[in-house]
Every structure is written in C-alpha cells, then in structure tokens.
Amino acid sequence: xxxxxxxxxxxxDILPEQTPLWRYFEGTVARLLDNYGYKQIRMPIVEFTExxxxxxGEVTDIVEKEMYTFEDRNGDSxxxxxxxxxxxxxxxxxxxxxxxxxxxxxxxxxxxxxHERPQKGRYRQxxxxxxxxxxxxxxxxxxxxxxxxxxxxxLLGIRDAVxxxxxxxxxxxxxxxYKVALVEYLSAHLDKLDEDSQRRLKxxxxxxxxxxxxxxxxxxxxxxxxxxxxxxxxxxxxxxLKARLEAAGIPFVINTKLVRGLDYYSKTVFEWxxxxxxxxGTVCAGGRYDGLVEQMGGKxxxxxxxxxxxxxxxxxxETLEQVPEEISRQVDVYLCAFGEAAELAALALSEKVRxxxxxxxxxxxxxxxxxxxxxxxxxxxxxxYALILGEDELAQQVIxxxxxxxxxxxxxxxxxxxxxxxxxxxxxG
Ligand code: ATP
Ligand code: MG
Numbered sequence: 489x490x491x492x493x494x495x496x497x498x499x500x501d502i503l504p505e506q507t508p509l510w511r512y513f514e515g516t517v518a519r520l521l522d523n524y525g526y527k528q529i530r531m532p533i534v535e536f537t538e539x540x541x542x543x544x545g546e547v548t549d550i551v552e553k554e555m556y557t558f559e560d561r562n563g564d565s566x567x568x569x570x571x572x573x574x575x576x577x578x579x580x581x582x583x584x585x586x587x588x589x590x591x592x593x594x595x596x597x598x599x600x601x602x603h604e605r606p607q608k609g610r611y612r613q614x615x616x617x618x619x620x621x622x623x624x625x626x627x628x629x630x631x632x633x634x635x636x637x638x639x640x641x642x643l644l645g646i647r648d649a650v651x652x653x654x655x656x657x658x659x660x661x662x663x664x665x666y667k668v669a670l671v672e673y674l675s676a677h678l679d680k681l682d683e684d685s686q687r688r689l690k691x692x693x694x695x696x697x698x699x700x701x702x703x704x705x706x707x708x709x710x711x712x713x714x715x716x717x718x719x720x721x722x723x724x725x726x727x728x729l730k731a732r733l734e735a736a737g738i739p740f741v742i743n744t745k746l747v748r749g750l751d752y753y754s755k756t757v758f759e760w761x762x763x764x765x766x767x768x769g770t771v772c773a774g775g776r777y778d779g780l781v782e783q784m785g786g787k788x789x790x791x792x793x794x795x796x797x798x799x800x801x802x803x804x805x806e807t808l809e810q811v812p813e814e815i816s817r818q819v820d821v822y823l824c825a826f827g828e829a830a831e832l833a834a835l836a837l838s839e840k841v842r843x844x845x846x847x848x849x850x851x852x853x854x855x856x857x858x859x860x861x862x863x864x865x866x867x868x869x870x871x872x873y874a875l876i877l878g879e880d881e882l883a884q885q886v887i888x889x890x891x892x893x894x895x896x897x898x899x900x901x902x903x904x905x906x907x908x909x910x911x912x913x914x915x916x917g
Contacts, residue, residue, distance in 0.1 A: 498612030531575040537565040543574035554602040568601035609768025620793035627728035645810040655746035666717035772796035822866035844907035
C-alpha cells in the first residue's frame with residue numbers, strides 16, 4: 489500500500505476483534521466511577537498551544553519534544569492534547585465549575601497525542617482515562633483516588649501484578665529549599681552526571697531524580713532526600729494519606745525518587761507500576777497539583793488527579809490472561825431465513841422480538857444464501873441459538889429454534905411465543 493494510505497506510525501486502529509476488550513475495560517471503569525460519584529467531562533482534542541506550555545511547563549519532555557503542534561488557517565498555534573489535566577482545568581475555569589470553592593469530582597476518557605518513539609506500550613496516539621478533583625484538599629481524597637484504582641485492579645483481576653509507589657513533593661516552598669540542596673550536591677558531582685542530567689540540572693533539577701542512567705543513579709544514592717525537606721503541612725498530609733491506605737489494606741512503597749514528568753505537582757505523587765510489561769511499566773500515575781489552577785489564571789483551587797493508560801492496561805489483561813471469555817461473544821441469536829416470503833416474515837418477527845426484548849443481541853441473516861451457508865454464518869457469529877425460518881415453518885407460523893452450543897433439543901416455537909421463549913434462555917445484559 490502506498491505510504492500515504494497507511495496509518496501514521498504509532499497511531500493504531502483498534503480492530504473489531506479488540507474492541508470487545510476495550511469496551512469491557514471502559515465499561516468497568518465507567519461503572520466504578522459512577523459508583524464513587526465522579527461525573528464525566530468531555531473536552532476538545534485540540535487546544536491552543538499556550539495552554540499546555542503554561543500548565544505542563546516549558547522544560548518538560550512533553551512540551552520540549554513530544555507535542556503535535558501546528559498552525560491553523562487563522563495562524564493560531566494549536567496542539568493535539570498530550571494529556572487531559574490542562575484542558576480539564578481550562579474547561580473548569582471557563583465554565584466556572586469551581587466557583588466559590590465548589591468541589592468537583594470529574595473524569596474523562598479519550599485519545600492523547602505525543603511524538604515519542606513507538607514501542608510496546610508506547611504510542612503516538614494513545615488513550616487515557618483520567619480523574620481530576622478540585623477544591624478538596626485533604627489526604628482523604630488522595631486516598632479515595634488510590635482506593636478506587638485498587639478496587640478497579642481487583643475487578644479486572646490484576647491486583648497481584650501492580651505495585652503502588654508513593655512520594656510527597658511538598659509545597660512549592662519546601663520543594664524550592666530541596667531544589668537548592670539538590671543542585672548544590674549534584675553540582676559538586678557534575679562530571680559524573682550524564683549529559684541529559686547535566687542539562688536538567690539547570691532547567692528542571694528534580695527531573696534528574698528520574699534518570700535511567702546508571703552512573704547518575706549511583707551519584708543519587710547519597711543525594712539529599714526530599715523527605716528531609718518536607719514542610720509540616722505536607723508531612724501531615726502525607727502521614728494522613730499513608731494512614732488511610734493502611735486502614736484500607738492497600739500495600740505501597742515509598743519511592744523518594746518519584747517526581748513525575750510534569751511541572752505542576754505538589755504534595756502527593758503516585759504511580760501504579762507493573763513488571764509484566766517491560767520498560768513501559770507505569771499503568772496509572774498522578775498526584776496533587778494545588779498550585780495549577782491559580783497558575784492558569786484561576787482563584788486558588790486545590791486539585792488532585794491521575795491518568796491511566798488504557799493500552800498498557802489492555803496489554804496487561806492480555807498478558808495475565810484476564811480477558812473474560814464471555815466478552816467476545818456479541819451475538820445471542822442468529823436468524824436464518826430461506827426465500828423471499830420467509831425473509832419478509834423474519835424481518836417483521838425480528839422487529840417484534842426486539843420491541844419486547846430490547847437487550848437481545850439478535851442478528852438477522854443478510855445476503856440470503858443456502859441452508860448450509862447461513863448455518864455456517866450462524867455458528868461463526870458465536871450465537872448460542874439459531875432461528876430457522878423456511879417455507880414449511882412459515883406455513884405453520886412457527887420458527888425453528890436450534891441450540892448451537894449443545895444446550896437442549898431443536899424445537900419449533902410459535903411466532904407469538906418466540907420472545908417469551910428467548911427471554912427464558914438468553915441472559916440479557
Ligand atoms: P512514561 O514515563 O511511561 O513516559 P508519563 O509519565 O509520560 O509516562 P503520564 O503523562 O503520567 O505518563 O500519563 C499517564 C499514563 O498514560 C502513563 O502512566 C501511561 O500509562 C500512559 N501513557 C503515557 N504516555 C503514553 C504513550 N506514549 N503511550 C501509551 N501510554 C502512555
Ligand atoms: Mg512520557
């Protein structure tokens with residue numbers, strides 16, 4: 489195929505055989521978030537470039553090298569959203585959703601775009617489900633975010649494969665004091681730092697903690713620790729969070745090097761990581777961003793949130809073989825009809841049945857075909873039952889009912905009794 493007719497590298501089609509798993513995952517999360525009282529918000533996929541620069545920070549990986557930025561026909565600089573928090577905060581401010589200190593518990597789902605090197609678990613268009621909570625500043629809500637993800641891992645059957653890492657970044661003041669100490673220490677070991685870290689030391693020193701370089705990691709062993717610089721307020725907040733996680737029975741480890749890639753975090757940061765997906769091991773990450781809304785021009789408004797990467801969680805479900813079998817069956821009943829008169833009757837009958845059983849997954853054969861070919865399609869559809877309508881059945885106003893997966897005998901059912909009969913044998917979701 490010519491190059492222009494192929495999908496862009498790192499941007500994937502999600503094919504029909506994959507969508508049942510996506511819908512199962514998304515449905516499970518949506519139900520869970522409903523149950524915890526979160527409301528969905530939907531933002532545009534494109535925003536002014538300035539929004540991301542102002543919120544994510546100019547010297548982050550995302551803004552420095554990962555954004556899809558272009559000029560539109562008006563000459564405005566626009567960017568495909570690389571994450572959801574910035575747009576969510578913008579929307580909340582624009583519509584006054586957090587006015588007068590009103591709390592908001594929001595969630596969103598959708599594609600995000602980052603120009604990264606595509607590999608397993610890392611794509612250029614990927615999908616996130618994110619949560620953002622505004623105007624609730626205690627550790628109770630930080631704990632709720634973590635507790636509900638823990639519940640989600642339980643529902644999905646992947647609890648044993650994920651680990652919670654936790655850190656506190658303090659307030660911007662205490663982080664400022666820590667930065668000074670860190671820069672002083674690292675500057676004394678400048679020659680042992682990798683090139684990237686030397687650069688970051690000047691632009692965004694906390695990011696040095698995030699390095700994958702072994703030599704720099706060795707230098708970091710004796711570096712000052714954030715925990716020793718935490719202000720009282722952040723320390724109490726962090727203790728409150730840990731106490732709640734312990735009360736809820738959620739295991740965690742403190743990772744003092746966890747800083748997250750975005751500039752806007754404060755106090756709590758956390759990541760759910762797995763060792764089952766190779767290098768792309770973070771499946772869900774977030775934290776508190778008490779200064780962000782003000783930084784973006786709003787009144788002081790606290791915030792905390794996270795985003796999970798859907799592709800990585802789907803990969804994890806597949807890797808752990810935690811894909812429920814029943815999700816791939818999308819047809820309950822397949823109706824075969826033979827000849828024009830039977831097809832007309834079948835259409836009328838099937839629509840009546842749909843009126844009575846709105847959740848029934850009934851596929852009516854299209855494209856005619858011999859008995860053998862229709863039957864083959866019925867079987868391939870995954871349906872539990874086939875309905876058969878030929879001239880003989882039509883004359884008697886009955887339809888053949890044939891179990892396809894070995895549950896019971898074939899029998900004829902009167903047209904009028906069909907919906908009631910199907911209701912007894914098909915579990916309706
Ligand atoms: P990483 O360190 O893996 O690059 P990140 O810190 O850039 O992740 P966040 O911005 O916190 O990621 O996004 C939250 C989640 O979204 C990640 O934990 C991950 O599950 C997912 N994610 C981020 N970037 C990608 C990507 N390019 N492809 C697939 N999933 C991604
Ligand atoms: Mg990244």
